[in-house]
Amino acid sequence: MARGIFAGPAIRRFGAIAFGSLITLPSAFPPGSEALAGGLSVREQSVFSQGASFAGAAAGGDLSSSFWNPAAMATAGYGLATESHFSLIVADIDVRAESVSVLPGSLMAPSTTAVNDVSKIDPIAAVAASYASWRVNDEFVLGLSISAPFGSQNDASDPAWSGQYHYRASQLLTVNINPIVSYQISPTLAIGAGPQIQYMLLKLKANPSGALAPPQRRSIVEGDDIGVGYTAGLLWQPTPATSIGLGFRSAVSHNIEGDASMRGGMLATGVGLGTVAFEPVDFSAKLETPEMVTLSARQSITSTTRLLATVEWTNWSRLDEINFMATRMGGIAARPFSPGDSVNILDFHWDDGWFFALGGEWDYSSRLTLRAGAAYEVSPIRNATQRKINVADSDRIWLSVGASYAATESMSFDVAYSHIIFDDAPIDALTNSPASPTTPVRRFVGRAHQSADIVSVAMKSKW
Template identity: 30%
Template sequence: MNQSAKYALTLSTLLLLGMAATSPGAGFALIEQSAQGMGKAFAGAGTDGADASSIYFNPAAMSLQSDAHLDVALHWIAPSAKFNNTGSTLGGVMPTTGGNGGDGGESALVPNLNYILPLNEKVTAGIGVFVPFGLSTSYERDWVGRYHGVDSELSTYNINPSISYRVSPKVSIGVGVSAQYAEADLSSAVDFGSIGYSLLGPATAGKLGLAPQSADGFLRVQGDDWGMGYNAGVLVEPRDGTRVGLSYRSKVDYTLRGDADFTVPPQAAPLTAQGIFVDTNAKAKITMPENVTLGLYQKVSEKWAVLSTVIWTRWSRFDELRVDYSNFQPDSVTEENWNDSFFYSIGADYLASEKLILHGGVAYDETPVPSAENRTPRIPDNDRLWLSLGASFKTSDTMTIDVGYAHLFVDDSESRVAGPTGDVLVGDWESSVNLFSIQLSMTL
């Protein structure tokens, strides 16, 4: 491996260890695994053979590489999520205090690297290191939705060794194993005034100075875990210039274990006498869902190729977010009840010259969030339309620079989410996402 490749590999590894992810796709999946793919809305993912991202999309397509290949990519994800309160209340009567929270979208730099090495004419090995899921939202601590969420961060890091085998000139298969690390950090305000009214009664609560929304505390929960999964795929080339790929990426189960830290205002200290609202260990079970990807690549002329992709994701596995405390504290439960969702894209490549390929694409990404009652400020998700463009610049016989940009038009949406102390967050969301990607691809 030459010095440029070693430097790129080291830089991308450091970035993977240091960056948090934020989700631009539906749910909290991150499809951003290739700058070249970004430019065409990931149409034809795992079938075009243009880079090494097939490790993620379809390991069978690694067989399309005739030489060792290294990709290092950076994706700047810049979401915007603005809330407009239209009638949030406590107990259906008292207006919930606080502003709209500012822009909850948190920008992040997300890297990935993939390396493919042909071992012989039939067998190709590869390894990918990437971020398959993530989210990051942050609001002002005193905003109107503070009891539902203030800061939310989920990051995953996946190590994915893979191998492909060319069964015949027209059929290849591939498999991979994933070791995936996940860490989560969630915070929210706690209305100890309302809790005091409920547990102690109005008279005692009044003597202590506890009134609804007058004695806010804070809860922060952190945890992490490792999980295992796998992926597999098949690539069929029925004729020259036509490729069809089908791949499966498995679910990954976690039990995130860590700490729950409570900040309790002085007047609410008597509420901790029963061993609740005190710092303790906590855990939460979560499953990163499986998906199935169908990709098509069709060369239509010497200069043009058209591509398409359909991805199904089993988001129905995400039915609730439950934090289980190791003391007498009751579980914290957020009902999610998500639906399975589809991602559809179509795009094109245009060979402008021997050194320049232009890309373009559109996509429609369905939200798994079923209703306003399940749209929480941690993930204020909705259907989105992608518009993408990009270019691949061949700078030498062994090096290509890919750039891609996409704007995501997110449908306006509503929230009507009930909280644990009788509050209901009611309002509208205006959201959008800008995505910028750059990638260095090297033939070694």
């Protein structure tokens, strides 16, 4: 649940909003898009790997493997090589409300209302990632990865829907720049590492009060930060037919700084109490993105066929609670926030995420390679009370096909298609904590139904 915002006789807490969208250079999600990996992860970083449902993703094959394993840069040839990966995501996401309740412990009388309205999100999203390498000598390769590891964006199709006090819109933007150095220790073993420099923007919106309709008023929490982390990995090729990759992406610590505000008119202080002005409140909030460990293998079966596999763990259980703490005075004059007060709290309490993939490749000719794969992803959200209205994540199955075509010696293309099937996703969410007796605590019970299709293309060049 999300707790706290905006002090006042009738408003002491802010309706919960979980994270939102991805926009990066060169990756972007337009309004209404949804990240299609466990939790808030964005998996669409490689068209080459997507064609096999990301089986073998950390075991080399092309430069994009360095997203999961920086040691994969060791497979680069001499000279400058670049890759640009683009994905078009078409998702069908419906969040259907079943009941909304006002719980005991506030000025409003307890009540439960059966409802049957839907917040529909049918985004068409564009995602991209870029990679580059330069081989210095037989041992060292310098590389660069630009990606967006986390994010998802949602906008309710109707701002006055039943879940308006929990969420109206949310946005998370991440841009991750990862310079890489790989070193060939021996003919069979390479290592790689590099820093992550990650920009994050977070924006949360909801309807803050039952006394004011959403078109007249909205509460907004918005802030950003630049954090640092690192990546490391190894690539072991014990035989020419076998490649095993192990990659690690560290947590990135962020101290989000921004302000919480009310926009769209005066603030309603309660029935019959009139309106007052709300002074924006500056805040800071500590947030750490999860670590990720990926183990992949590529095994040649014949001279033209290869078996691919991946197991991945993401430490989403570290995403427990995010507390937005006021750093200066603000709010309403009668009951302002002081430095150190909690402006808002986002409760997650998620479990760890897991991803299992198996696929294969077949060289149809010297120019054309075909691949296919399937994966099962275990979501970090395991029950209805962990699920946010706008992060209605659930376990899913990936089914993918893809191909690579070498147009010339210096230019090649990848294409991929994936269909994602989601488990049913029940939701049981509270807007806030019942700690304040003047705050209407609302419970939303509903269900999300979702599916997605992804079409991707990549261009690779050797200069």
